[in-house]
Amino acid sequence: MAKKVSASLTVNFSDSTSGSDSGGLVLEVDDRDDGLNKGNTSFKPGDTVHTLLYKASDITLLSGMPINTAGSYVPEGTGTRVVTEEYITFTDSNSGSLQYPATTAVSFSWVGNAIRTDDVSGGVTINLKRQQNIELSGTVVGVLKASYSAGYTAYKLYSVPNEINQVLLFFAGEIA
Numbered sequence: 001m002a003k004k005v006s007a008s009l010t011v012n013f014s015d016s017t018s019g020s021d022s023g024g025l026v027l028e029v030d031d032r033d034d035g036l037n038k039g040n041t042s043f044k045p046g047d048t049v050h051t052l053l054y055k056a057s058d059i060t061l062l063s064g065m066p067i068n069t070a071g072s073y074v075p076e077g078t079g080t081r082v083v084t085e086e087y088i089t090f091t092d093s094n095s096g097s098l099q100y101p102a103t104t105a106v107s108f109s110w111v112g113n114a115i116r117t118d119d120v121s122g123g124v125t126i127n128l129k130r131q132q133n134i135e136l137s138g139t140v141v142g143v144l145k146a147s148y149s150a151g152y153t154a155y156k157l158y159s160v161p162n163e164i165n166q167v168l169l170f171f172a173g174e175i176a
Helices: none
Strands: 003-012 018-022 027-029 049-055 059-061 071-098 109-115 126-129 133-158 166-175
Touching: 018 133, 049 071, 049 166, 133 166
Parallel strands: none
Antiparallel strands: 003 018, 003 166, 018 027, 027 049, 049 133, 059 166, 071 133, 109 133, 126 133
16 A cells, blocks of 8 residues: 655745655745745745755645645746755764655765764665655765755746635645
């Protein structure tokens, strides 16, 4: 039986936005300086808002997705975000995750030393599961640097009535 996963985002037409991710779906306001919102993450009633959906390849969106609670929400195309430096901190642990599901090979390197805390000598191997989840072969204290690319689908939210101050955007899918 397939497991259900989802991602949602509330767009606030004031001074803050928030996103969430779960199970290989990441939905966020496009905050890139050269992106569709031109770096803007604060919106006024009536503004058009652009979002980015990152999805692992083993997830299929459910029929009827996305759902939005006001306005019109349509896909605008696809693109790639190049992540040149992402740092994952391990504090006596053996697991972590990338910010986005990687669509290219991931380059990993330890920043300084990775010190094992499980009383085993030697280094650790790094495994990437489901394009986003990092599993180490032992517990460590250390900082891991990752470089990769992540594919996204851009969406546009528009025609939200001026009297509406928040819109909920929702995606759900199934893991194959």
